[in-house]
Every structure is written in structure tokens, then in C-alpha cells.
Amino acid sequence: MVYILLFRWEGNLSGKVWPEMKEKLIRLVSKNAKLTNAQLAAMLAVSEEEVATCIAELEREGVIRGYHALVDADRAGMETVTALIELKVAPKLDLGFEDIARKIMTFPEVEAVYLMSGGFDLAVTVTASNFKEVALFVSHRLAPMDSVLSTATHFLLRKYKEEGVCFIDGDEDDRRSVSF
Amino acid sequence: MNYESFLSARAKELKPSGIRKFFDIAEQMEGVISLGVGEPDFKTPYTIRDAAIRSLEVGKTRYTSNWGTLELRREIANYMNRRFGLEYSPETDIMVTVGGSEGIDAAIRAIVGPGDDVLIPEPCFVCYDPIVRLAGGNPVTIDTRAEDNFRLTASALEERITPNTKLLILPYPNNPTGAIMRQEDLEAVAEVILRHNLLVLSDEIYAEMTYGGPNHVSIASIPGMKERTVIVNGFSKAYSMTGWRLGFLCGPEPLLSVMIKIHQYAIMSAPTTSQYAAVEALRRCDDKIHEMVAEYNMRRRLVVDGFRKMGLDCFEPEGAFYIFPSIQSTGLTSEEFCEKLLHAQKVALVPGTAFGACGEGYVRVSYCYSIDHLLEAMRRIGLFLDSLKG
Numbered sequence: 001m002v003y004i005l006l007f008r009w010e011g012n013l014s015g016k017v018w019p020e021m022k023e024k025l026i027r028l029v030s031k032n033a034k035l036t037n038a039q040l041a042a043m044l045a046v047s048e049e050e051v052a053t054c055i056a057e058l059e060r061e062g063v064i065r066g067y068h069a070l071v072d073a074d075r076a077g078m079e080t081v082t083a084l085i086e087l088k089v090a091p092k093l094d095l096g097f098e099d100i101a102r103k104i105m106t107f108p109e110v111e112a113v114y115l116m117s118g119g120f121d122l123a124v125t126v127t128a129s130n131f132k133e134v135a136l137f138v139s140h141r142l143a144p145m146d147s148v149l150s151t152a153t154h155f156l157l158r159k160y161k162e163e164g165v166c167f168i169d170g171d172e173d174d175r176r177s178v179s180f
Numbered sequence: 181m182n183y184e185s186f187l188s189a190r191a192k193e194l195k196p197s198g199i200r201k202f203f204d205i206a207e208q209m210e211g212v213i214s215l216g217v218g219e220p221d222f223k224t225p226y227t228i229r230d231a232a233i234r235s236l237e238v239g240k241t242r243y244t245s246n247w248g249t250l251e252l253r254r255e256i257a258n259y260m261n262r263r264f265g266l267e268y269s270p271e272t273d274i275m276v277t278v279g280g281s282e283g284i285d286a287a288i289r290a291i292v293g294p295g296d297d298v299l300i301p302e303p304c305f306v307c308y309d310p311i312v313r314l315a316g317g318n319p320v321t322i323d324t325r326a327e328d329n330f331r332l333t334a335s336a337l338e339e340r341i342t343p344n345t346k347l348l349i350l351p352y353p354n355n356p357t358g359a360i361m362r363q364e365d366l367e368a369v370a371e372v373i374l375r376h377n378l379l380v381l382s383d384e385i386y387a388e389m390t391y392g393g394p395n396h397v398s399i400a401s402i403p404g405m406k407e408r409t410v411i412v413n414g415f416s417k418a419y420s421m422t423g424w425r426l427g428f429l430c431g432p433e434p435l436l437s438v439m440i441k442i443h444q445y446a447i448m449s450a451p452t453t454s455q456y457a458a459v460e461a462l463r464r465c466d467d468k469i470h471e472m473v474a475e476y477n478m479r480r481r482l483v484v485d486g487f488r489k490m491g492l493d494c495f496e497p498e499g500a501f502y503i504f505p506s507i508q509s510t511g512l513t514s515e516e517f518c519e520k521l522l523h524a525q526k527v528a529l530v531p532g533t534a535f536g537a538c539g540e541g542y543v544r545v546s547y548c549y550s551i552d553h554l555l556e557a558m559r560r561i562g563l564f565l566d567s568l569k570g
Contacts, residue, residue, distance in 0.1 A: 042485035178216035
């Protein structure tokens, strides 16, 4: 289990919008949200207080959206099914895709909603306890919505890597334990 | 059969690594978490791997020139110039070797013979002493101390010079201490070297790994020193290419022309695939080095801070990727500390004595590991230290 952190990407991170320290801090905690303020302070050569202030600020500003564990549900033996659903949507005057995206995100089954470029408009990630539930969700909830023109459902079969973390075996450290 | 009588006396006399047994235990023990490696955890940047694959696809699989490909030597010359302000001719002053290690071997064998004294500042990497002995030379150690930031001082150097002294090995940035030599330290040492007419073999394999100060300065850049310095460097540490076995020597042509003879008879030429990969590394991977060094630097601060908070004195390392904390406060010897730690908490460190007698009282901690790995190892070391107090 690996802890990661969710935050809202806003503006560029190349240094103008965020001071350098904030940027480094975001990089560190988005890889590992379990690091203590003392550890972060040591790594960044700043004080614990500065780290605490900076994190509080990032939370208040809504940059840091939350903290959760990155779980491999298969290893946990959890019987769940995840699908990526492509939606083609008719945009509305003045609202574009905003209206439909906001409606879709209110369903508790929906994990993620992204506006996409390319061959379709919205990508929706849904997790349910079996294939049928996902299919029913698409046919009963998404497809009938006014502006939805078409759906394509892709079931996720195996996770190799997520959030930058490897989910499969075979990527272990192959160095000897001691060398000069 | 009595093999003893067949084996060379010099080879037999080489010190067996006294801690070999300890390492074997560490290697075989289940669930060991090691901070014992001397190589990067990063994979070789993929563009470098890709360049190697491309060279294989078009069948670049033959010997190269004994010196290494001219293309690579030109890139090395550019690199030495842009990084350290040093001018070397790709035709005559640069030789590509099988890792830095073979470069050290060829350089020492070309210079050292029976009766020659070779100065070796300790603690240091383990190969200089045995290679000097195999060449019939006499290793003369110079102890460096935490009070001097493990730097080589002019006075310590001067003290150990004899009429037979020919060569100084200068291993900075240093494995295992993480010490570096600044410009002014090098100037002081150079003055002694010039006065006593010595040669220097400067092992700069960790040159890219310096932190929180100016970049690495080579002793060859000190006035008067280039003509008496052979630099050994390579790709293993800077580009995470340990397994590719590729290094190089830079130095005056009259010295290299003898080193190349040894290389030619012993090695023929460095691995061809690795040479093609190395060209890509030197041409396009400076930013990869910077990314890796920035990551090492954060780990370095985390680990130094962690050991200090555990109550161990820890000299501030400014180079390589090791820290060298003192364990004298525990009352244990380096080897006792490492053995007890391995058995009690299954953490593998390297005793300071593996790098010379004056490493007694210290342990080498490598931070070539992920943050999670480092934190878990430090947690266990903390428990071990608590148990010693209890």
C-alpha cells in the first residue's frame, strides 16, 4: 500500500506561480503523503514550521485536495470491476460540456470525470462490484442523459502502474546487498 | 594437489577481505534491508539504453580501437572541457577503459614498480592498496580525520612522503566518507606535490555528485598539475551505468602511451556497445544527471538528519552518495556494530574499517535507495540503538 496525495494542478509549476519551495514540497508529498513535516524539512533544508505553514496554505487554497492510500484491490482480494467509459456529448450553448460533466460527477459510482481532446468528449471512470452493475449504470444512468450521444465502455483488466507506482512483480531491486 | 605452491606469492599475500563472511551472511539472510551498496538505484536513462540497442541493431559488435572509439573520446574531451575546464586531446590524452577500475589498474601498473611508495589517503575505496601491491609497490596510507572534514591536508601529506614516494592517489569526492576537496585544499596539496615532484592519480568517479557548494574541482586544473595528473572517471555513478563497465583515463600522452600498452594486452578494447551508449550519455544527458543529483541531495539531507537525530555524530558529506556517521558513542567497533545490527534488525551497513584502519569507529551508509527504503532502514537502526542503551 502506498499513500499518495491528490491536488489540483493549477497554473504552471515551473517556478513563476509557485515559489520554489512550494513546488518541491508538492512534488515530494504527491509521491508520498506519509512523510512527516520533520522529514520534509530535512529534505528541503527548511524548518518544520515552514513546512507546516506551506502545507496548511496548500490545503486552504485547495491545491491539496485530499490524502488517500493507493490500493491494489486485486491483492486485497476485493471483487471490484473498473471501467473507463468514453462519452460523446452534444455541448450546450454557453455551457459547453460543463453542465453534463457536473451532473455525471454527482453519481457515487463515478471515480473520475475528465474532459478530453480527440475522438470523444468526456472520460468517466466507474468502479462497481461486478460487470453487470457497470453495464446497468451506463445503460440506465449515462446513456439516457439528454446530451449524451454515445458511450463506449472499456473494462480494466490489469493494472501495471498507477500514479507512478508499479503494481506488478518483477521490478525489484536486483543489486547485491553490499558492494564497495 | 598442493595449489599453494603454484599461486603467486604477491597474489596470495593480498589481504582477504576480512568482512567477506559478514557480507555473505547479509547476502543470504531473508528480509535484509541494505544500505550497503555502492551503486545508483536509478536505471540507466532510457535514451542511453536505446542508443546501445540501436548500435546492436546495425551490427556494431566488433572490437574498437584500443583507445576507444574516436567519437567517444571526442565527447569525453568536450565533457572534460565543459565540466572542469580541462583541455585533453582526443587523439593522445584519453583512453577508454573497462570501468574506472581498469583505469586505476592500468595507471598504477604503468607507474608503480618494486620499491616505489604510493600515498593513499584513507578511508578510501578498496582497490588501490592491492593493485599497488601486485605491482610490487608499497602502499603508504595517510589517515584523514573527521576534524578535517576527511580532507587531505598538506601537512598530513608532507608527513608521509619518503624519498621513494612516486605517486599520490587522490580519491575525491570520497567513497566512503562523502568528503570533497575544495579549490583551496587542492592548492595547498598541489604545492607539496610540486615541491616533491610527485604524480597524482585523481579518482574523480563521483565528480558529478557534489552538493550544496561549488561543483567539483579537479586537481588537474590547479596550475602546474595537469602535466603530472592522471584523471580516472567513468559512467557508472554519474549516469547510473555500473553494469556497462565503462570508464576513462585522461592524462599526459607519455604516461597514457604506456597505460595503453597494458590495456591493449589485458583488455584489447572496452565494450563496444557500452561505448555507443556513452556517446549518447555525454551528448544529451546532462539534465538527467541534474535530476538524479537533486534527488540524491534530498536523500542525503534526510539521512544525515535522521542519523543525527538518533544521536550519532555525522560529518556533513558534500559529495558521492554516502554518509559516514560515527558509532563511537556506542562503545562498539565498526564490525561489531554492523554485525549486531545485521542480526538484531537485519540492516546491512558497511563497517568503516573496510575502507582502511582509520575508518574504525565509523560506518558507511549509502543513500542510493528510495525514500521509503531509507526511512524503514533508519527506523530499524533507531530501534537497534535504543536496544543498546536499554
